Amino acid sequence: KAGVTQTPRYLIKTRGQQVTLSCSPISGHRSVSWYQQTPGQGLQFLFEYFSETQRNKGNFPGRFSGRQFSNSRSEMNVSTLELGDSALYLCASSFNPGQVSTGETQYFGPGTRLLVL
Amino acid sequence: AQKITQTQPGMFVQEKEAVTLDCTYDTSDQSYGLFWYKQPSSGEMIFLIYQGSYDEQNATEGRYSLNFQKARKSANLVISASQLGDSAMYFCAMRERKAAGNKLTFGGGTRVLVKP
Numbered sequence: 001k002a003g004v005t006q007t008p009r010y011l012i013k014t015r016g017q018q019v020t021l022s023c024s025p026i027s028g029h030r031s032v033s034w035y036q037q038t039p040g041q042g043l044q045f046l047f048e049y050f051s052e053t054q055r056n057k058g059n060f061p062g063r064f065s066g067r068q069f070s071n072s073r074s075e076m077n078v079s080t081l082e083l084g085d086s087a088l089y090l091c092a093s094s095f096n097p098g099q100v101s102t103g104e105t106q107y108f109g110p111g112t113r114l115l116v117l
Numbered sequence: 118a119q120k121i122t123q124t125q126p127g128m129f130v131q132e133k134e135a136v137t138l139d140c141t142y143d144t145s146d147q148s149y150g151l152f153w154y155k156q157p158s159s160g161e162m163i164f165l166i167y168q169g170s171y172d173e174q175n176a177t178e179g180r181y182s183l184n185f186q187k188a189r190k191s192a193n194l195v196i197s198a199s200q201l202g203d204s205a206m207y208f209c210a211m212r213e214r215k216a217a218g219n220k221l222t223f224g225g226g227t228r229v230l231v232k233p
Contacts, residue, residue: 033219056220105152105167
């Protein structure tokens, strides 16, 4: 079974631009979560989508948004990029039958490295 | 307060020796799960091991074992017989049942370097 894929792997943007990152979960997985990883703040939860609905959201400004399609693929968008948005963006998927289990394992993709100049 | 604390920013370990990575957590939830992930320099997070708050036995997965001490709120990862490929960042993470959905809260990580 193919793992979680993320595109693009690397991205360079300038301040003020917007960016869209894509994530394809493991086949059959219905939950997709996004995380931001920076040297200063570590790994932080952005949001999670399940059955095309945002189920949880981290403490990020409204410039960060996402969506999930009927095939469970997900995109996240960052508008009006700032230098501080430079980070590794990780996507994770899990099967999640609907009732959240604390043991539901999330499988991560390779990440998208975003550099904002 | 930090929910997940990893006090060792970096460690050296000799090849073939065992290493213990510390993780303490803070939650008022009775039901929660603890995870360890490995992140090589390539960036991908690799799932290693899981321990549920109600599990009475310590989890084991191959060379990885989790030393779970619930009263002390600690979930230390033990890697036995270290290999050069074990050099990576290691993250402890927690999912609380009261948190909606699949949100994982991560610690700051421990960098492990295995010496030949």
